[in-house]
Amino acid sequence: MSALLLIDAGNTRIKWALADDAAALGDWRAQGAVPHAEAATLATAWSGMESPLRVIAANVAGEPAREAILAQLRASVPLAVVEWFASSPRRAGISNGYRNPGQLGCDRFAAAIGAHALAPGKNIIVANCGTATTIDAVTADGVFLGGMILPGLGLMASSLARNTAQLPQIAQDGKLPAGFADNTDDAILSGILAAQAGAIERAFARHEAAELLISGGAAPYVAQALALPLRHIDNIVLIGLHAAARAG
Incomplete structure (x- = not known):
């Protein structure tokens, strides 16, 4: 059974996973993540694995990240075939409803593919809560309708x-206060969590969704502010890349 290396280069970190082609979605042999500043350590991690025959990578961090990843791939898995995942009109059961399908961020397209693969036959909202928060709607029959982009928790607090x-800089991982906040730090935390949760809940109601799939580093904090049927998925983008690779 051949191995497949999946890479998600987001705005803050490079996440990766090694999977068998036919493995269940999210069933990784190995996985990891590094900040972009530590990209040079990836070759060491990958060289200790069974050499993958195929790599599929989503990159929204620009050309420097792409070149850094390519250098690590050349050093560790030089024989692997590399695909740079891009948004397209249709792939892996998802029809891309963006006005210009190629303009859709490849991470959002991968997340939609992953979400539909995990929850087929349902109207779903997929929220990816990282440096930015993206909130997207996918129909039961696999049409990506579009969505929202807003600053993530950290960006809201920093702004x-x-x-x-x-107003002070607060940590995004504080405990959500009950009721109205009686101090400035909690008032800021309540406000930015309410903004994130409100946007997700608005999208959920508009789409008449059956389920929310939430992912990203800030997902555990946003989830505590939500009263919706939800599943917390660890790296929905990698799962979407896996589903896209299996579909061909």
């Missing part, structure tokens, strides 16, 4: 601290 005279 308030940077652009106001007296």
